[in-house]
Amino acid sequence: MRVxxxxxxxxxxxxxxxxxxxxxxxxxxxxxxxxxxxxxAVAPTPAAAAQGAEVVWLCVSDxxxxxxxxxxxxxxxxxxxxxxxxxxxxxxxPSATLKFAEKVAAKGVAWVDAPMTGSKIGARDGTLVFIxxxxxxxxxxxxxxxxxxxxxxxxxxxxxxxxxxxxxxxxQIAMIYEGFAEALTLATKLGVDSxxxxxxxxxxxVRSGVVEYKAPFVLQRDFTPNFPxxxxxxxxxxxxxxxxxxxxxxxxLQTVEEIYELATEDxxxxxxxxxxxxxxxxxxxxxxxxxxA
Ligand code: NAP
Numbered sequence: 001m002r003v004x005x006x007x008x009x010x011x012x013x014x015x016x017x018x019x020x021x022x023x024x025x026x027x028x029x030x031x032x033x034x035x036x037x038x039x040x041a042v043a044p045t046p047a048a049a050a051q052g053a054e055v056v057w058l059c060v061s062d063x064x065x066x067x068x069x070x071x072x073x074x075x076x077x078x079x080x081x082x083x084x085x086x087x088x089x090x091x092x093x094p095s096a097t098l099k100f101a102e103k104v105a106a107k108g109v110a111w112v113d114a115p116m117t118g119s120k121i122g123a124r125d126g127t128l129v130f131i132x133x134x135x136x137x138x139x140x141x142x143x144x145x146x147x148x149x150x151x152x153x154x155x156x157x158x159x160x161x162x163x164x165x166x167x168x169x170x171x172q173i174a175m176i177y178e179g180f181a182e183a184l185t186l187a188t189k190l191g192v193d194s195x196x197x198x199x200x201x202x203x204x205x206v207r208s209g210v211v212e213y214k215a216p217f218v219l220q221r222d223f224t225p226n227f228p229x230x231x232x233x234x235x236x237x238x239x240x241x242x243x244x245x246x247x248x249x250x251x252x253l254q255t256v257e258e259i260y261e262l263a264t265e266d267x268x269x270x271x272x273x274x275x276x277x278x279x280x281x282x283x284x285x286x287x288x289x290x291x292x293a
Contacts, residue, residue: 001025001145004049004056004076006069007090008035010225011116012059014123015089015149016040019057022148027053031060050076055145056086062234063092070100082108085138087145089130091115091170091235094163094242097133101159110138111159115166116150119213120226127151131169133162167239171253174236174273176210178256181277184218188286194219195290214274219290223271223278232273233260 001024005016008030020026020039027041029049036042043049046069050056056076060069066088070077076086086109088097094113101111112134122128128150132139139146139155146153156165180201187197198215201207217223236257243250259276266282268275281287 002052002054003027003145004029004043004046004053005037005040006030006046006049006056006058006076007060007065008037009059009061010120010228011089011123013037014120015057015059015128018123018126018149019145022144024145024148031065045074046070046076047074047079050084051079053080054084055142056080056084057089057145058086059089061090061231063096063238066090066092066100067096071103077104077107077109080104080107080109085110085112085142087112087114087142089114089116091166091231091238092163093238094160094167095245097163098160110135112138112142113159113162114142114146115162117166117169118150123149129154131156131162131165133157133159133164135159164242167235167242170232170235171239171250173210174232174256175252176208177214177273178259178276180208180211180214181218181274181280184277184288185280185284185286188281188288189284194288198290215290217272218274218277218288221289223268223275225270225272227273228269229260229263229271229273229275230269233257233264233269236260 003019003024003026005026005028016026016028016037027043027049028037029043029046060066097113114130114132116128116130118128126149130146130150130153132153132155156162184194201211263276263279
């Protein structure tokens with residue numbers, strides 16, 4: 001298929017590369033020039049990338065970035081023709097998604113929200129899980145592209161429901177990780193070995209995919225970003241906004257948001273969100289250590 005891929009960050013670069021490897025005709029664009037994907041053409045603007053594309057796939061930071069890349073000056077919208085599909089893998093506001101979808105629908109362009117989970121490693125290995133909102137017929141057309149980048153698609157309903165579900169998922173990731181980080185901090189302060197605590201977690205009902213993924217990094221004190229703290233913070237804020245719009249109270253997440261605020265003030269925003277641990281450690285006057293540390 002002819003695909004324009006917009007946004008070559010941690011996730012987008014590998015996703016676009018996997019599309020090329022699967023034999024699709026890919027044109028890429030990135031705001032900051034110089035990022036390349038082997039085998040893909042490079043366009044100077046989103047509009048130029050989208051020219052003649054059947055699908056425009058997006059993976060940019062946030063709601064404002066999606067608006068700019070689609071509806072802004074030289075945005076993809078201006079060159080899309082009837083029958084094209086925009087697939088958005090950025091994590092953004094569900095209500096803004098509906099507005100963008102309505103806007104492009106006037107040109108006969110469909111919107112599929114396709115946020116994903118699987119992090120940097122899932123993007124690299126083509127094993128992402130896509131959480132999708134959109135019409136069945138459009139998702140069907142996108143299946144060869146989903147298959148090149150991921151291992152599973154969950155259709156959650158019409159356009160917007162993918163983003164809504166993604167927020168409900170990240171709410172859990174953020175809170176499960178904070179639970180783990182608080183447990184590690186307390187256990188360390190009380191003299192318990194972190195590696196042994198992790199082994200116990202893994203052998204009991206306390207285990208979780210989040211802990212399984214994060215524990216090796218945390219125990220080696222490797223906070224290089226798989227999922228940067230600033231992006232998880234953005235998702236927490238999006239979730240709190242969506243909850244406010246829907247008149248739902250999320251007191252646990254509200255508290256976690258405060259921790260992210262302080263971790264950001266502490267200079268951790270470009271580290272992995274696992275670095276919220278360092279704040280808890282500072283308050284407790286301890287440092288969590290694993291075998292490899
Ligand atoms: P990233 O590495 O920070 O990359 C962000 C991309 O967005 C870059 O290409 C950046 O361009 C572009 N961008 C930012 N603001 C822009 C703007 N105003 N106009 C145009 N382009 C703009 O982020 P990422 O980790 O790839 O994440 C991308 C999206 O996927 C986010 O919504 C994130 O929440 C979501 N996500 C990430 C993960 C993960 O583990 N990393 C997992 C699931 C979902 P420049 O190069 O010019 O800065």
